[in-house]
Amino acid sequence: xxxxxxxxxxxxxxxxxxxxxxxxxxxxxxxxxxxxxxxxxxxxxxxxxxxxxxxxxxxxxxxxxxxxxxxxxxxxxxxxxxxxxxxxxxxxxxxxxxxxxxxxxxxxxxxxxxxxxxxxxxxxxxxxxxxxxxxxxxxxxxxxxxxxxxxxxxxxxxxxxxxxxxxxxxxxxxxxxxxxxxxxxxxxxxxxxxxxxxxxxxxxxxxxxxxxxxxxxxxxxxxxxxxxxxxxxxxxxxxxxxxxxxxxxxxxxxxxxxxxxxxxxxxxxxxxxxxxxxxxxxxxxxxxxxxxxxxxxxxxxxxxxxxxxxxxxxxxxxxxxxxxxxxxxx
Numbered sequence: 264x265x266x267x268x269x270x271x272x273x274x275x276x277x278x279x280x281x282x283x284x285x286x287x288x289x290x291x292x293x294x295x296x297x298x299x300x301x302x303x304x305x306x307x308x309x310x311x312x313x314x315x316x317x318x319x320x321x322x323x324x325x326x327x328x329x330x331x332x333x334x335x336x337x338x339x340x341x342x343x344x345x346x347x348x349x350x351x352x353x354x355x356x357x358x359x360x361x362x363x364x365x366x367x368x369x370x371x372x373x374x375x376x377x378x379x380x381x382x383x384x385x386x387x388x389x390x391x392x393x394x395x396x397x398x399x400x401x402x403x404x405x406x407x408x409x410x411x412x413x414x415x416x417x418x419x420x421x422x423x424x425x426x427x428x429x430x431x432x433x434x435x436x437x438x439x440x441x442x443x444x445x446x447x448x449x450x451x452x453x454x455x456x457x458x459x460x461x462x463x464x465x466x467x468x469x470x471x472x473x474x475x476x477x478x479x480x481x482x483x484x485x486x487x488x489x490x491x492x493x494x495x496x497x498x499x500x501x502x503x504x505x506x507x508x509x510x511x512x513x514x515x516x517x518x519x520x521x522x523x524x525x526x527x528x529x530x531x532x533x534x535x536x537x538x539x540x541x542x543x544x545x546x547x548x549x550x551x552x553x554x555x556x557x558x559x560x561x562x563x564x565x566x567x568x569x570x571x572x573x574x575x576x577x578x579x580x581x582x583x584x585x586x587x588x589x590x591x592x593x
Contacts, residue, residue, distance in 0.1 A: 266315070268292040268332055270375075272323050272366065273339035275302030277445050278380070278438075281486050282337060283307055287315050289490075294329060297340065298322040300354065301347050306445050323362035324354070333373040335493060338366050338418075339380045342411070344450035345534070352410040359414025360421070367425040367433075376432040378493045379422050381500060383439045384412045388538045393508075395544035396437065396500045406536040419500065426498050434492050439504025439543045442563065443482030444570035453477060457515060458571050461522040471533035473512025478542045480505035481563035484556040491552040504543035505556040521564050 269286050273279035274295025279302065286293050287310070295307060296319045310316040321327065323340050341358050342348040348355040363379060370377040386394045387402035402412045419435055426433040446452070448459035460467050480503070488503035509517075515528045548554045 266290060266292045267334040268294065269335040269337065270294045270296060270329055270333055270369075271337045271339060272296045272362070273302060273341065273380075274318065275299060275304055275306050276339065276343070277306070277443075277447065278343075278441065278482070278485070279339040280306035280445055281443075281482055282339065282489065283310060283316065285486050285490060287313065291315070291335075293317070294319060294333075296321050296323065296327075300351065301342050301344075301447075303447070322358075323365055324357040325361075325365070327365045327369050329369065329373075333369070333375040336366055336370050336373075336375050336377040337380070337489075337493070338363060338377065341380065341414070343382070344447070344452050345408070346450050348411040349407055355410045356414050359411075359418045363418045363421050367421065367429075367431060370433075371425065371429050371431050376434065376493065377422070378434040378436060378489070379418055381419050381435050381437045382411075382415050383437055383502070383504065383541060383543065384408070384538075385416050385419065385437060386538075387412060388536055389540055392540045393506060393542035393544040394502070396502055396547055403536045407534075408536045423498075433498055434495070435498075435500040436489050436492050437500050437502045437543075438485065439480055439502065439541060440477050441480045441482055441485045441504070443567050445482075446567070448571065448574070453511060453514065454479060454518075454567070455571075457518040458522065458568060461518055461524045461526060462571060464524065464526070466526045466529045467515045467518065469511055469515055469528055469530050470537065471511070472530065473515065473528070474510055475533070475537065475539045476508045476510050476541060477514065478505050478508045479514075479560055479563070480556055481558035481560075481566070484558055488548060488552065488554045491554050492548075495552055497547075497551050501547050501551065502543040502545055503548055503554070504545065505560075506542055506545055507556075507560060508542040509560075517560075517564070521568055
């Protein structure tokens with residue numbers, strides 16, 4: 264019997280590379296696609312030479328052709344960090360709109376099931392806490408973060424349109440803050456930013472007064488949730504994340520304790536539209552997928568820190584001094 268075949272876009276990124284590993288371990292033939300605008304081949308170089316993996320260097324915002332059959336498509340191509348989508352706003356909008364349209368067309372042609380990577384950012388700066396899938400969100404469409412938030416909201420709408428009108432089998436995962444090996448340091452997300460600063464001996468920068476909250480999910484747990492959702496029969500959005508909530512100020516102190524450094528915490532103005540609260544309601548994931556996170560934050564942080572300690576000085580300092588200030592209070 265022929266192996267099932269899956270296309271994973273954004274394959275050289277943080278989550279995409281872990282998905283490639285998971286599907287190969289499950290016995291799939293994996294086609295990884297990435298234009299490498301934010302992805303890094305080092306994340307998947309261990310797969311080159313594997314007979315079950317093929318790589319295509321392609322931008323999904325352009326027409327997508329994949330020869331042969333496809334059973335599944337996972338669309339993870341998108342800038343996902345503030346630094347990326349503030350630097351390349353047009354590409355961010357295009358991959359969420361044109362890219363999603365192209366891949367849904369491919370799924371229709373191949374009769375493949377397609378899962379899209381949405382995000383907790385569809386909830387914006389939420390007025391409901393914790394955030395559940397029936398909440399429509401509080402998003403500023405013309406603010407600096409709107410290019411990412413609205414790209415993902417449009418992506419969900421397009422996906423549901425193909426599901427309802429064309430009968431395409433679709434799945435939507437709303438991903439909350441995730442961390443683990445292969446994250447890029449200094450990409451604007453709080454966890455790698457803190458660890459990068461600690462490893463470089465810099466003070467830890469907290470935007471705002473530190474009272475805003477986040478909920479961090481270890482990557483292995485997230486990948487398990489995504490896999491279960493793909494194999495389920497549920498077409499509507501499902502939150503996948505860890506509901507263990509912590510303030511950014513408390514989290515900075517955790518990182519200082521973890522790294523054993525003597526840095527202090529410094530405070531700067533909060534970027535425009537930065538969400539004050541983030542905590543997933545995972546009731547649906549528990550009921551529909553029998554899923555909940557297994558790795559607690561202390562263990563996950565140890566694993567992640569051990570990975571970052573293996574990086575070279577050049578990698579530690581890459582984009583370390585990207586200027587966030589131009590986007591604050593604008």
